[in-house]
Amino acid sequence: MTKKEIAEVKKLAQKKYRYEQGLFVAEGLKAIREIIDAGFQVEILYATCPNEIPAKKTSIISEVEMERISFLQKPTSYLALIRIPNSTNNYQTEGSQLTIILDDVQDPGNLGTIIRLADWFGIQTIVCSINTADCFNPKVVQATMGAIARVKIIYTNLHKLLKEAKQHNIPIFGTFMSGENIYTAKLPRNGIIVMGNEGSGISKEIEYLITHKITIPSFKAENVESLNVAIATAICCSEFKRRIF
Missing domain, CATH: 3.30.1330.30 (Ribosomal protein L30/S12)
Known part of the structure; x- marks a missing residue:
């Protein structure tokens, strides 16, 4: 060469x-x-x-x-x-499936792992904010272990999309340090799960569009850091999907 x-x-x-x-x-x-x-x-x-x-x-x-x-x-x-395939970046907010939405997830390794998780749990679509890491970054592609070929990834204005979803009465779940315990919450088969930025979590402009605030409880009394976003996504996907059985 x-x-x-x-x-x-x-x-x-x-x-x-x-x-x-x-x-x-x-x-x-x-x-x-x-x-x-x-x-x-x-x-x-x-x-x-x-x-x-x-x-x-x-x-x-x-x-x-x-x-x-x-x-x-x-x-x-x-x-x-x-x-790179042509993408329409269209997402139909009909609420007929479970969708992951990423609000400014920055780390390529986290994004790649989340794409791989979506594939494992049969989640067909991930919608990303414009400032989320690029799914075709070499580190992202490698972390997906081939799952990037099977999961549709869309980049769009999240505020506009979630506002429309809310108007269609689609349940929008967001992960926070305080909220309803995910292990006891009533979780639907279909809807939206919003995961936030690694450092600052879900942004304020997106937070007010969340219809259900949930939290993954810590089993340690104090001095606990928040979970890595990819790990938190895995727990959320598992909890939503296990309710099917």
């Missing part, structure tokens, strides 16, 4: 460049195959050995070159540049 080719791949760490080129990075055979199976188009595949992965172009490179273009501490044998 030339220095220019290596630089072009590494630039995809930047959101601006990803959308200018319409490409994102996926690494690892399993993740790449799952993304392809979901209908995504591989623009170019870099591999350290021959393979049968369908791509417009395949380039066999050395392990040293793979280390130079990889975003992982321990690179795999495969790295693909994948075309």
